Amino acid sequence: MGYRIITVSRQFGSGGRSVARAIAERLGYAYYDKELVKAVALETGFAPEYIEEKGEYAPSNSRLSYAFTGSGMPGVMNGMSAADYLYTMQRRVILDLADRGDCVIVGRCADHILKDRPDTLHVFIHADDAYRCQRIVRLYGETEKSPQKRLDDKDGRRAANYKHFTGEDWGMSRNYDLSLNSGKLGEAACVTVLESIVKASLEQ
């Protein structure tokens, strides 16, 4: 069974997105990250910025998110919170993209949404805090918040989002086929390992 779809989940600052893009290029697979946001925007009418923020970091119990349920979109959200509605639409888009052919999908609980497809390889990229702190400052610059606080905030919200929608603990090995420490192994080695596993699967 060849791996036609690769989902890549990643700790903030681990370089998981770069690994995902590189592996898509090496394999000639479609790459869905911002593209997925655009597709969901088209389906839902939500602004891309809103989807990008809430699609992976949705609060699970915000009262505000319920407040506009039914107002302006009567019936459409069926009494769901905006976060739940967004997840439902995002899930639909992910299932649809997976059906269209070879691709790499970044984040957004895609590992859980596609967990029963045998042609899918689920990957988690992580790295230690020191490596990630250094990397986010180099790439995104300094902010008022300390780099450590930025990691903790973003990962904490991804974990809460994942727990809410999947019931599982984010970052647990058992949810992925491969988990790789990009800080220790290096991003290039992560790409090489993934490429060789996917290529071997396609040759079988």
Add this chain to the structure above:
Amino acid sequence: MGYRIITVSRQFGSGGRSVARAIAERLGYAYYDKELVKAVALETGFAPEYIEEKGEYAPSNSRLSYAFTGSGMPGVMNGMSAADYLYTMQRRVILDLADRGDCVIVGRCADHILKDRPDTLHVFIHADDAYRCQRIVRLYGETEKSPQKRLDDKDGRRAANYKHFTGEDWGMSRNYDLSLNSGKLGEAACVTVLESIVKASLEQ
């Protein structure tokens, strides 16, 4: 920095031990599993069966384990529980084995004990329950307990042991450099991936 030491942690029934043995053979590294038990037996005077059972599955709060502290080995255990004493001795043996040269060490919190050594690659092998149930029945036969219960019991006790001695959640990706799903990827592919990563590290 070449990986001279490989620690392999594994879910019960995942074939992690077979992967560990195979990678040691491929690389010509020493393999420590039962051998480690023997070394700890020599150091402590505990029976090998006791070490094998308690070295990975020690209860963290058994009253009985305290009961014989000081009786028969006055002063030796220094008021520690038998489980804590065993961990301390096991830790000492693992640090010593790591100093002796290239090796693969199975289980026993070796990933945590050696986490600060940069020449060490930490691996976790897991697989889904259906794969593991089938595998343990094939290898170890049926018992009165259901295969699922056997998995849950053994993994639960490994997780409790790991939490007690490391403070970390067992099976969390962040504690390992690579986590591999042997059921999905196949044991042979796990060995190939590990071999290529270690060999590449040694060539640098």
